Amino acid sequence: MRVADLVVRFGSRTVLDGLALEAKTGALTAVLGPNGAGKTTLIRCCTDLIRPSAGTVTVLGLPVSSRMLAGRIGLMPQSAGSWSGIRTVELLRYLAGLYANPLPVPALIERLGLTDCAKTPYRRLSGGQQQAVNLAGALVGRPELVFLDEPTAGMDPHARRATWLLLRELRANGVTMLLTTHAMDEAEALADQVFIVDRGRVAISGTVRQLTKSGGSLESVFLTHTRARATS
């Protein structure tokens, strides 16, 4: 997946300002950045939900608007991504029904530790359980490329580790992943390549080893290359 000179403007506000990056096939690419840096907008451009003002997005070798991409991408959005009243098993069965070769829903539910809440309406799930359902929804169609927008936000340490294990298994099976995160330890543990984004541009990129070769932590590299957003 390749993004070149991507510009997105909402009115007078420039959210992406010439962003360029490449996510290698079969690798896990992490995009780090402060709130408002443009991470979610980047994913929305890569999933054809936002048309950029300028630049190109190529996904699985095709223009992002191509109909040939139908079903080849999985998305775990940052927001719920689910109807509030639907039950876990109901949502996953519905999503699986949109694909010809989906993962078996009962096995997926068990793998993500959702067996006890399979019949619970989405709104009554804990934050971590909701994230697990969202992840299951992104994977049920057996995609080639998965976009994960802060996949472990709200998860307890056990659930985070289980998710990391699953993401490693996906990579070992040849699935390409692009994830955004605020968790430096997550990027260190998982990412083959890291892009640190600030104010709509890539500030620095490389492997974790390359970025930290001067002895600092990934967090110190992040703090050096990004600026905090003013908070009220």
Next chain:
Amino acid sequence: MTTLDLSPAPAPAPPARRIIRHGFIEARLLIRNAEQLLLALVIPLAILIAGRFASSSIGNLDLLGPSVLALAVWSSAFTSVAISTAFERRYGVLERLATTPLGKSGLLAGKALAVIMIMFGQLVILAGAALGLGWRPTFTPLSAGLAVILVILAAATFVCLGLLLAGRLRAETTLGLANLIYVVLVIGGALIIPLGRYPAALRPVIEMLPTAALGEGLRAAANGQLLGWPVLVLLAWLLAAGLAAWKGFRWTS
């Protein structure tokens, strides 16, 4: 722990299956929602019964029967669609589904199927209740055909208007505004109150409303009469609302 084959094997299900699955899940979720059921069935039934057993300015059953059917179309195609879509946009449901094989066009087709299923159920129940209460419509084959055309045009127009609200405004704003518009046009839009009961000075304005076109058109059709102007009014609204929704709808919040 169960072993899952996580190797990529993406392939979409056939288009018709995707759309049917979506239509059924949306319809099921709408039926489960008590507030939507209130709009879809309880209020129309209450109006029907009140009109039958109490002296009402709305009119006798000859007028009330088609009026309540028009009300059902209005509630399902506009209010329910606006509110449910606004929350789907806010919760990221649209965002997720647009990237599945369903896609944007499949999502809209599935939504249309859900509205058709809900409306069909409503029309059967409400028409049955009205007949049970003594409604004896005098449709002719031509007027029945015109009534079907009016319902289709009106439903499509209302869905476009609902999507326009849901695609531009915050979910809470859509919730409030859609309910407000529902009530205002039920009372002031000649949907259930015949146009002739409004002050003469207001009639030229009211008859330009899509609710008036549906209400008046159905009332006339149920009495075997054919009115042409409601079709023209609805076509104009459908064109304008369709274009506005197409240009203005946003998939993400």
